[in-house]
Amino acid sequence: MRTLIDESQLDDGVSKLAKEIDSNYGGRPITVVAVMTGSLVLFADLIRRLSMPQRVGVIHASSYRGGTQAGKLEIDSKMLIDVQNRDVLLVDDIYDTGATLTKLSAAIAEMGASSVSTAVLLKKLRPKQIGPKPDFVAFEIPDEFVVGYGLDYLDMYRNLPFIGVLEPDEIEATARQ
Ligand SMILES: O=P(O)(O)OC[C@H]1O[C@H](OP(=O)(O)OP(=O)(O)O)[C@H](O)[C@@H]1O
Ligand SMILES: Nc1nc2[nH]cnc2c(=O)[nH]1
Secondary structure, X not given: OEXXXXXXXXXXXXXXXXHHHHHHHOOOOEEEEEEEOOOHHHHHHXXXXXXXXXXXXXXEEEOOOOOOOOOOOEEEOOOOOOOOOOEEEEXXXXXXXXXXXXXXHHHHHHOOOXXXXXXXXXXXXXXXXXXXXXXXXXXXXXXXXXXXXXXXXXXXXXXOOOEEEOOHHHHHHHHHO
């Protein structure tokens, strides 16, 4: 595995992201929503660095089913707290095609949120991204399949403390496990 963003760079990136979000909201309360499962590591680190009052919730969205290609997006909002008349910040690990955050933002707006913004750790530099760009981005990365710090391949690697790129032989070996 090749390291793309190491632990110390991640730490700096998350702090920078938190500062940008703080200065944008200027102390206004927000409802911060983790897009599960990929955002769980980022989310835990980010919310502890934000200084405004926060209500915290989760929503589940899955389209990659652990693999490297997107399929149909499934959204499960059963565990989500009430977002009506709230300023919502959706937090996700990665913006790749843009489909997940675009559809989730529309779903949260539909639920009656006053505003919906988006924050991601990683934004891929690739053609054909749909919807508005994320409002807050820690790192822009090349168009490679990455794992670690919450991101998985076949539900593995989420626990890695860094962002890495899986080599083709590692993709095959993991799939055989
Ligand atoms: O911009 P997109 O092309 O829509 O890709 C981004 C989404 O893909 C991953 O989720 P995934 O479907 O793998 O589910 P997971 O969070 O449970 O890993 C990631 O966590 C984002 O939510
Ligand atoms: N693990 C992982 N999930 C993704 N979902 C969309 N892009 C990616 C990626 O590069 N890695």
